Amino acid sequence: MGTLLIKNADVLACMDEQGREIRNGSLFIRDNIIEQVGDTPNTADCVLDMRGHVVLPGLVNTHHHLFQSLTRATPGAQDGSLFDWLRTHYRVWPAIDAAALYTSAKLALAELMLSGCTTCADHTYLFPNDARLDDQIRAAAEMGVRFHPSRGSMTLGESDGGLPPDAVVERDEDVLRDSRRVIESYHDASRYSMCRVAVGPCAPFNVTEALMRDSAALARSYGVFMHTHVAETRDEDDYCLERTGLRPVAYMESLGWVGPDVWWAHAVWPNQREITLMAETGTGVAHCPGSNMRLGSGIAPIRRYLDAGVRVGMAVDGSASNDSGHLLGEVRLAMLLQRVNLGPQGLSAREALRMATVGGAQVLGRNDIGVLAPGMAADVIAIDTRTVEFAGAQADPVAALLFCTPVNVSLSVINGRIVIENGRLVDVDLDALIAQHNAISKRLLAQ
Secondary structure, eight states: OOEEEEEEEEEEEOOSTTOOEEEEEEEEEETTEEEEESSOOSOOSEEEEOTTEEEEEOEEEOOOOGGGGGGTTOTTSSSOOHHHHHHHHHTTGGGOOHHHHHHHHHHHHHHHHHTTEEEEEEEEOOOOTTOOHHHHHHHHHHHTOEEEEEEEEOOOOGGGTOSSOGGGOOOHHHHHHHHHHHHHHHOOOSTTOSBOOEEEEOOTTTSOHHHHHHHHHHHHHHTOOEEEEESOSHHHHHHHHHHHSSOHHHHHHHTTOOSTTEEEEEOOOOOHHHHHHHHHHTOEEEEOHHHHHHTTOOOOOHHHHHHHTOOEEEOOOOTTTSOOOOHHHHHHHHHHHHHHHHOTTSSOHHHHHHIIIIIHHHHTTOSSSSSOSTTSBOOEEEEEOSSGGGTTOTTOHHHHHHHSOOOOOSEEEETTEEEEETTEETTOOHHHHHHHHHHHHHHHHTO
């Protein structure tokens, strides 16, 4: 890869513990690792002048459903709650195949990368026809993004009291067998890894208790993380209480689904005792404000999470429940949404940006991304603040990234490789990818 020098950035926001923001900052990368920050050599194999830009660590998306980019704004699902939304899509998703899974992953990752994402955690929980998690892993490798795929699952169909139709659920033993295969084939626990696999039964209302317990045992035997949806809606509260006699967080605790190797998506409705439990056990949260607003699910108590010491990362959630994959825009929503109930000091711009960088890294159990510092992975983004969106906001260009209209990045470097330059994806024919993706989407929706 050689050496790369990023110099003359208006602000280099490191997101380290000291909160350093270096004016006229420089960053020196050798191969895929940051070697120097601030005081750097003057030359390198490749030199990029970032005058007029804010430079940040790459953003970390801690929860997504990449395949859902195929079914955005689906008629019949635009105005329903989560359960209604799911039932509508369950009629479409059984037609997904390997080509659909692969193409949707590339498209959704392209959108994320343009918005500043360099690490993406995905949660795919149905594999109809010939679709396999391998299809998404191949797509992520081709796009050059750092990937944390969860081998998700649904095993509790309608005939057994679950929400999904029986046609899209798997058997517990098949899920566990394929989870082992995927972990053994793709999981890389090494520093600077580009692929780490997690185990991810979908949610309490579509998997069996036995699968939840067995998945936890499997994940811990391999030393991989565990991911699922928890406490997203009031309907889920009612379902868990009726079926198990426990609220969702207590149900997760009873199944062994708490700990520093666990992160939950949404977690909108915990009480204070449950927040304390999450902090004490080190259980992480993927905050999905846009999806929670779109489905009317509620406002997650992020201020209380942060004050209690809960690990919190940012996420766009599925491309059909947001229906956007703009991660920087999601960070802005997180900042604004906490202010609705708590006032203008509910969440600051820098707190929100920390959740999207080092916070997301911590949720995924990584100490090699999310910060611009020597020895960290060379995942770096730059945003041009000389555009119309930031006019008049030069006094604090870092805060302006969220207070002003969210934009796409000018530059993205992932693992030391330039993947976006001058605002365009390198080596990706985006127009052709969009056309291919839309053709598959039309076929699915015509079923």
